[in-house]
Amino acid sequence: MRVLHATAVLALSIALSTGCKPPPSTPATTSDPVMATPTAATPEAEAQQIFAGRCSPCHGATGSGDGAAAAALNPRPRNFHDGAWQASVTDEHIENIIRVGGAAVGKSAAMPANPDLVSKPAVVTALRTLIRGYR
Secondary structure (H helix, E strand, C coil): CHHHHHHHHHHHHHHHHCCCCCCCCCCCCCCCCCCCCCCCCCHHHHHHHHHHHHHHHHHCCCCCCCCCCHHHCCCCCCCCCCHHHHHHCCHHHHHHHHHHCCHHHCCCCCCCCCHHHCCCHHHHHHHHHHHHCCC
């Protein structure tokens, strides 16, 4: 114990005498999912971040339903470029499925709910607008 204490004191003394300082604290960024606060300045920017992180693994980066996880899913994720589907659903339906997930609206349970977006209606609207933009 005494040797360990002496070693720690010696290391601290060397660090202080050579000007070694701890790194400055840095604010959390979105690359740190545990500590991050979204840095998106607008609902549209936050929607883009959410789509890239949550939606694209299944729906694909361009909304074609061809994300990396799509091959393992049955039914396959929705292709947002499908004009017949786009014409068949309301804006309210798209926003609802984003919030409550597929199972809650009689669709695939593989489409997860996003309860954190219930309190962010502008972000949900921006996500819907993004999806509608794939027509």
